Amino acid sequence: MTTIPQGAEAVRDRTPTGTSSDDARPSLPPPLVWADDRLGVAKGMGLFKKVFPDHWSFLLGEIAMYSMIICLITGTFLTFWFVPSMGHVIYDGSYVPLKGVGMSEAYASTLDISFDIKGGLLIRQLHHWAALLFIVGIALHVARVFFTGAFRKPRELNWVIGTVLSLLAIIEGFAGYSLPDDLLSGTGIRAMNGFMSSAPVIGTYMTFFVFGGEFPGEAIIPRLYIAHVLLLPALLVGLFAVHIFLVFWHKHTQYPGPGRTNTNVVGFPLMPVYTAKAGGFFFIVFGITALISATVTINAVWAYGPYDPSQVTAGSQPDFYMWFSDGALRLLPGWLEFELWGFTWSFNIFLGSLLLLPLVWIILGVYPFIEKWVTGDNREHHLLDRPRNAPVRTAIGAAAISIYLVLAIATINDILAIKLHLSINDITVALRIAFFLLPVIVFMVTKRLCLSLQRADRDLVLHGTETGRIQRTPEGRFYEVHEDLDAHDRWHLVQHEAQHPLSLTAGPDTDEYGVAKPRGMAFKVRRALSEFYFRDRVDPVTPSELAAAHHHGEAEALPGGHAEAIEEARAEETLSLRSDDRH
Amino acid sequence: MSDDQIAVHDPHAKPATYVEADAVDRFENPGLPPHRPRRADVDEQAAKRAERQVATMFTLSILGTLGFLVCYFVVDPELRGSLLVIGEMNLYHLILGLTMAASLLFIGLGAVHWAKTLMPDTEVVEERHLQASDQESRDEAAGILSDGYRSAQLHRRPVLLLTAGGALSLFALPMALQVAGGLGPLPGDTLESTVWKRGMRLMIDPSGAPIRPEQVTQGSVIHVMPEGYVGDTHGEDAPSALEIMEAKATASVLLVKLNPEDIQSQKQLDWGVDGIVAYSKICTHVGCPVALYERQTHHLLCPCHQSTFDMTNDCEVIFGPAKRPLPQLPIMVENGYLVAADGFAEPVGPSYWERG
Numbered sequence: 021m022t023t024i025p026q027g028a029e030a031v032r033d034r035t036p037t038g039t040s041s042d043d044a045r046p047s048l049p050p051p052l053v054w055a056d057d058r059l060g061v062a063k064g065m066g067l068f069k070k071v072f073p074d075h076w077s078f079l080l081g082e083i084a085m086y087s088m089i090i091c092l093i094t095g096t097f098l099t100f101w102f103v104p105s106m107g108h109v110i111y112d113g114s115y116v117p118l119k120g121v122g123m124s125e126a127y128a129s130t131l132d133i134s135f136d137i138k139g140g141l142l143i144r145q146l147h148h149w150a151a152l153l154f155i156v157g158i159a160l161h162v163a164r165v166f167f168t169g170a171f172r173k174p175r176e177l178n179w180v181i182g183t184v185l186s187l188l189a190i191i192e193g194f195a196g197y198s199l200p201d202d203l204l205s206g207t208g209i210r211a212m213n214g215f216m217s218s219a220p221v222i223g224t225y226m227t228f229f230v231f232g233g234e235f236p237g238e239a240i241i242p243r244l245y246i247a248h249v250l251l252l253p254a255l256l257v258g259l260f261a262v263h264i265f266l267v268f269w270h271k272h273t274q275y276p277g278p279g280r281t282n283t284n285v286v287g288f289p290l291m292p293v294y295t296a297k298a299g300g301f302f303f304i305v306f307g308i309t310a311l312i313s314a315t316v317t318i319n320a321v322w323a324y325g326p327y328d329p330s331q332v333t334a335g336s337q338p339d340f341y342m343w344f345s346d347g348a349l350r351l352l353p354g355w356l357e358f359e360l361w362g363f364t365w366s367f368n369i370f371l372g373s374l375l376l377l378p379l380v381w382i383i384l385g386v387y388p389f390i391e392k393w394v395t396g397d398n399r400e401h402h403l404l405d406r407p408r409n410a411p412v413r414t415a416i417g418a419a420a421i422s423i424y425l426v427l428a429i430a431t432i433n434d435i436l437a438i439k440l441h442l443s444i445n446d447i448t449v450a451l452r453i454a455f456f457l458l459p460v461i462v463f464m465v466t467k468r469l470c471l472s473l474q475r476a477d478r479d480l481v482l483h484g485t486e487t488g489r490i491q492r493t494p495e496g497r498f499y500e501v502h503e504d505l506d507a508h509d510r511w512h513l514v515q516h517e518a519q520h521p522l523s524l525t526a527g528p529d530t531d532e533y534g535v536a537k538p539r540g541m542a543f544k545v546r547r548a549l550s551e552f553y554f555r556d557r558v559d560p561v562t563p564s565e566l567a568a569a570h571h572h573g574e575a576e577a578l579p580g581g582h583a584e585a586i587e588e589a590r591a592e593e594t595l596s597l598r599s600d601d602r603h
Numbered sequence: 604m605s606d607d608q609i610a611v612h613d614p615h616a617k618p619a620t621y622v623e624a625d626a627v628d629r630f631e632n633p634g635l636p637p638h639r640p641r642r643a644d645v646d647e648q649a650a651k652r653a654e655r656q657v658a659t660m661f662t663l664s665i666l667g668t669l670g671f672l673v674c675y676f677v678v679d680p681e682l683r684g685s686l687l688v689i690g691e692m693n694l695y696h697l698i699l700g701l702t703m704a705a706s707l708l709f710i711g712l713g714a715v716h717w718a719k720t721l722m723p724d725t726e727v728v729e730e731r732h733l734q735a736s737d738q739e740s741r742d743e744a745a746g747i748l749s750d751g752y753r754s755a756q757l758h759r760r761p762v763l764l765l766t767a768g769g770a771l772s773l774f775a776l777p778m779a780l781q782v783a784g785g786l787g788p789l790p791g792d793t794l795e796s797t798v799w800k801r802g803m804r805l806m807i808d809p810s811g812a813p814i815r816p817e818q819v820t821q822g823s824v825i826h827v828m829p830e831g832y833v834g835d836t837h838g839e840d841a842p843s844a845l846e847i848m849e850a851k852a853t854a855s856v857l858l859v860k861l862n863p864e865d866i867q868s869q870k871q872l873d874w875g876v877d878g879i880v881a882y883s884k885i886c887t888h889v890g891c892p893v894a895l896y897e898r899q900t901h902h903l904l905c906p907c908h909q910s911t912f913d914m915t916n917d918c919e920v921i922f923g924p925a926k927r928p929l930p931q932l933p934i935m936v937e938n939g940y941l942v943a944a945d946g947f948a949e950p951v952g953p954s955y956w957e958r959g
Contacts, residue, residue, distance in 0.1 A: 070729070071727050071728070071729040108844035122844070138675065138680055138695075139675065139696075139699050141693070141696050142696055142699050142700050142703070145696075145700075174734040207891055207907065210852075210889065210890050210891055211889045211890070211891065211907060213889070213890060213953070214888065214889025214890045214952075214953040215889065217889075217953050217954065217955040217956075218889075218953070218954060218955070219956070220956055221956055222956075223955050223956045224790045224794065224955045224956055224957055225789070225790060227790075227955075228787040228788060228789065228790045228793075229783065229786040229787040230786070230787070231787065232786065232787045232788075233787050233788050233793075234793050234794070234849050234852075234853075235849070235852050235890070236848050236849070236852055237845070237849070238845055239787070270734065271729070271731050278632065278633045278634060278635060278636050279632065279633075279634045279635030279636070279726075279728070280632075281632060283730060283731055283732075284728050284729060284730055284731060285728070285729045285730075285731055286635065286726050286727070286728050286729075287726060287727065288723075288724075288726065288727060289727055292718070292722055293718050293722045293723065293724075296714045296715065296717055296718035296722060297714070297715055297718045297719075299714060300710065300711040300712070300713070300714025300715040300717075300718065301711060301715065302711065303707045303708065303710040303711030303714070304707075304708060304711030304712065304715065305711075306707045306708075306711075307704045307705075307706075307707035307708025307709075307710075307711055308704070308708065310700055310703045310704035310707055310708075311700070311701070311704040311708065313700050314696065314697050314699070314700020314701050314703070314704060315689055315697065315700070315701075317692075328851060329848060329851040329852035329855070329892070330808065330826070330828070330851040330852070330855035330884060330892050331892060331894070332891050332892045332894045332906050332907065333906065334894070334895060334906045335906065336891070336906055336907055346908070349888075349889070349908050349924055350908045350909055350923070350924060351924075352924050353924065354888075354910070354920050354923065354924055354925050354926040355926065356926075357926035357927075357954060358926075359959060362959045363956050363957065363958075363959060364954045364955060364956055364957075364958045364959060366926075366953075366954040366955075368888070368924050368925075368926060369888065369889060369924070369953070369954070372924075400733060400734060402731060433909065434906065434909060444909055445922055448909065448922075448923075507630075507633040508633050508636040510630065510633075511630065511632060511633050514629075514630045515630070515632070560629075561630075562628040562629060562630075563628060563629070563630055564628050
């Protein structure tokens, strides 16, 4: 079918008319000529033709990127008014309930930003909401990259950079959350002091060095401040620049589909489509953050009051991204602390904080390397996996998320107990059990779901779609006509590769003469892991399988074995369908 | 056979029967599906409509920006009001936020709508190439490195490599030592004691009044600070704001009167006065103040991580992540007021390595 361009397409395809005729051969505008004379920028303009594939899930990382930029903008504004000092002052601002109350300058200046600087509260709320959105964006982006296998060669390094970025982001978040020196954030710093103390050998020294002496001291807010506004942002922005450069360098991954291969990128060019879409998306993220900040209060520090180490409120929770660590502290039983050789070993604290945080990120960081070792797959991958086509990876990811959720929910065990009228002890014990049990169940269920989805894909390819048309055979039997999938639709379901465990590809342990091959422990571990990874697999439909299905297909479903008659009828039907297509 | 060669999907792997069978018996990639024009591509009316929609959104953004500028000056910053769903709030903040949101959001929505309706939607194919360089480039790179190494004579003078490496790996130590050494004082025995001393009066926090034993009624909980660290702290030798904060973080105490018959520990009875007992308020887990007292069960609960202490059994831990009981402050009566009979017998607050 040929279409005659009309409307906007017609306008685009025509040589522009109505303006001057030299528009046909555009020349560089003078500022760019000036720049090109000095920098040769015209040579780099090819960048604007770079192609990016389109998919909603690629926007998750963009949410993180834009939220970071919003944080940088609003954070810079906040530094103009925030005083990072623990010096004692008596509040005399316009928030009446705290008038005359002694507090730190940090807290007083935060109140000033909220009540005495026009629009200051909006900037504070934008900053906090954008920070939360930043970490939500990162978490979803990590999940997307993980479940689609985008971390595979050649992107392992960028995955590692990304994991470091995500860790830095939550440390940055925690540092910022602590700065106002209100009762809630001060309690958070108090707990941090406790974590550090629990470190074997160096714990006490670490706390005295970080806090400049005994808790609370007067050093922690200024120190967290410089970490929050200079050190960590510098690291974040620097690593982020490398992260995004590598996306350009490697070219973006794409989802499999007709016309998409491992050696191409199919999508839209940066100029103009992606400039409009991605640039527009920045404003959408910023706008939605502003909308939330305008209507939903976050971190109402004036309601908590200034920090006082002898006071606390019930229901003290950190910001959501620290929930898993705080939850781990609530679940770890006290008997994990003991004394040995005259020293205190506080595993009840140490495991859930100083060990848990690095451990989570180390596991995350090394996963691509472990998977590569297990699968033995050393090729470059630019086509993403559909999560169902990597059942064990998907199941591992889902199990990890379930562990995370158990820990995170443990942080609100007191709130749950009150709201649900349950015993807090029962909730805690149940979550302790769930920590060990749930990931196993989630792993098995997810893997089975993936395999079922793969089988459903196979069924769809082999049997086609139901047309709703009933055919009658000459013998008077009825059956429904199934229609083969269109080649483009089918490709989505059959494009992935069949997978093979090492036990199949590496052959038996003995050679053809029955002599044992030299295979070490490492190989056997690897083979066992490979077996675990690939054991229950569903291979994609092959053309010969489809051909076989055409021959034997529905006949088996009918009693009496009238296969031939049905086959004939089917052939006629298919013919008539084909001719329908041509109209 | 090295590990890399057993690559599962590597067509050169041995035995390769499965893999090769796959490689042959696979569907062909059918190529890009035919392009389907959008309404605005084939219908000038629709294209016009899309143009109007985009222009309207950009106009709304301009209105939002102008609205923000006007409201910033015109609206009273103290303006409050009650709104459906949201409730009582500062309307100035709300108006600024909403106008800013409109200003930003409509730029984004306009741009995306523009891209989706009027900009080309024909997908473009760009080739990509293996990341690895070809062997020639690799050899050349190896040559450059090797030339550098040899022309610096490192292959003949390994001692230069060793000493240069040593110097480079050590030079940052003085800087690191300076910063680490200057960050804070050494802990020493700071954590082992608090400001409590024998004879120091127990003062109600925050009023700063001393406490007579008969004031403490059965079942009541009093938050106590040491004398001089609470109430009017403006005298000559009064502690600084910093010292008061540190005292609050270590020396705050909960005073409770229990029925002496309920108390299970002789030491607890001996260190109290007629069932009035004083315990450190600082949790032995990570140092939050243990603030929730349940009168019926005599349980003390830390709101941070739910460590639960049994008041009638010397504040032993009965649930939660803490290990050690809350330390008890020995008290007695002097001139009719409750005073400390001594400081704490053990360090208060969270566990630490040297605590032993």
